[in-house]
Amino acid sequence: MFNKPKTKTLFLSSFLLSTVFFSQAHNVSEGYQKPTDSLVVENLENWQDLKFGLFMHWGTYSQWGIVESWSLCPEDESWTQRKPEHGKSYTEYVENYENLQTTFNPTLFNPQKWADAAKKAGMKYVVFTTKHHDGFAMFDTQESDYKITSSKTPFYKNPKADVTKEIFNTFRKEGFKIGAYFSKPDWHSDDYWWPYFPPKDRNVNYDPKKYPQRWANFKNFTFNQLNEITSNYGKIDILWLDGGWVRPFNTIDPKVEWQRTIKVEQDIDMDKIGTMARKNQPGIIIVDRTVPGKWENYVTPEQAVPDHVLSTPWESCMTMGDSFSYVPNDNYKSSQKIIETLVKIISRGGNYLMNIAPGPNGDYDAVVYERLKEISGWMNKNQSAVFATRAVSPYHDGNFYYTQSKDRKTVNIFHLDEKTDYHSPSTLNFTIPENFKPKSLKILGISGKIQWKKTGNSIEINLPKEKNQLKYSTVIQITE
Template structure:
């Protein structure tokens, strides 16, 4: 069995990077603004941050495979055909007894995140496999009952949130609404044919009500036992009231049961906000009053959006830890961040710690390089808002909240060389306005020809920094 599992892991690790796109979450078509004044105020604070980190960490880190999805029986999932599905699930769920992050170092994560210029955290407390990264009282399928049990930091969530709060972060808890380990969601009486609960909730209302109670109690623990929490980030958008299933949802291609998977979000939200006033709730893809901002996954919208949103995008090829994962070049991350912000969003960058509980040296190095650019150019990113003209080819635009200053950020690809000038169309400086290169504070010369702005770069600027992007500041 172990030999077959090893064969599977090799095959799955190869396939994971192209399979991952098949379960990404699109954004909802419509946005409903919150009415709670405290939520509105918190949302405005969040909109100023622009750059956050989402950390996927769990059992899947032990073998270094795609998060949770390998235990789901859908036709896009690849597994070694010599291993029975039931044997595979038994092996995967049994990883709890191998999970032992003896180098668990949330302070390292928080320090590296701060150096990158990040401002908020979303931490995966439980993914779809049901394994909990906190000492929940609702199940023993948690880190507190793993091989890590007895360690002073066995209640991992507590220490992660503390580490990030100590670095000044807004903190959030990711929570999977589906729970494939719970017998109230995947009932052992039946097979598990897909991602949905595997029994008719109309036929077995007691069981579904037990799952609703289980979910409520777990979220209540997160909202009452871990200090101030700013965000509740809910994943698994197929767990939703049946009446919210639209043609847009059907177009995802995921199976849709004939019964409702309603977990009573109004009751959950009421409880959560009684304990955490102003809490932002992100019920991904469901829309309505409990999706306070939208979360397009692994892509950037084609145009600017006039409501709150973030793109969640991985640093490498996977959300969780995978040995040998290739991290995106710093220039690509910076260009992604710049484009997202210019279109009115925030970037939530995905990083997965090792099974031992550390960021890899490569992850730390990548975050430091991103931070080197942000440290010099962050003024053009943080607390900015959109402009009617947000892009001119590879130049993107933002403006200060008070609309006093405009920022033009010229991005370069890995192979594009520095030239003596930068030009763009639109967002022409006010006549006689001073323009500066933000990274150095140097004044730069420019000319205007109609709607075109041509900037002459300083002669002492002979090469691009790691981020390969230049930010200019001027009054418009």
């Protein structure tokens, strides 16, 4: 027998839930513990003001245009499939995959270009994959030679070879909060996938209780790499830890399919890691994904939006394209769909962490910059309804979505129409929060006076001809 956390069922929007992403489907546990460290509480409150962040999955796998890391995993799932041209056997495939280190040379890498575009689009924080499950470090670790700054990697001669440092310094200079993604499992490490045994699935391939020294070596390796990241890369606001199967055995929830594959203890000693990280970075938010307790400071539904407000701080991580990693000719969402997703998320009290994957040349696809420019046009007009807001009842009513200012004196109502390209109607009728007494009303992006009347708990407005200038939504702002 073992203890299990109670699990809160999330009803998730169906769009974007393709089987490609079930490899990383994550439950949201009820075991949330509110931080008690005053600096963490303050940082978490400030983070909830940011609303819109940039996620970036990037590694040697971009050269093949395949899913990040997962093709190394010996599980027979849709997201782990390997292309025969990359290796006829599993052993050959792994050898060829790891040999990608010797050809990775993203010479167009320019984080200033990314930061400029993301900032104009309203993004306020960045989370970068310093190391994914494959173990390839995108930072200058001293614990392994499987890294972008190794002499085995052509890019090591570039003055920007430590891409993590370049990204963090550049985005920090532009006012972004900085988040470091780090995978707890490391499939390259001999102390996680011991070559004595073949790997069976995503988990450690030996019993850490039977071979305690090998597991102790892996714990030290992980601790040391996280110490490097939190010591050598300037101010870091978020430590975003992925690979939730590396966890204490007594936290496993057998109702969650992927957690049922965990057969052995994989306690990485988060107390030791978290204490070290907080010593190096006072107030840092730590996100030990899906592992309930004091080190999961916010929860992270993936590729989905909860259909209701959660009682915990939360963030949806979702892709601009179909994939977290770079795929040639990816299917990028429209700007309207991205903005609709943002509105849904913030109306339910969450943050939107949108993933954009750089390619093997070190740049985004051209269409990414087009999308970010379109989003920036909308954000310039409507940002006061987005940032530093909180959820407010009725949250969502038909095509209307609600946020409020933190002082509760202003309510914002977003009108969407997901069925078509957005055209603002001539008349809008909507309810307002209980006991809210509006004294003024305006439509963001329209300078003229708006005709409106209040009847009971409802407001009706007539929109002027300027409504035709509105793209993607109509945003009404009412103030007491």
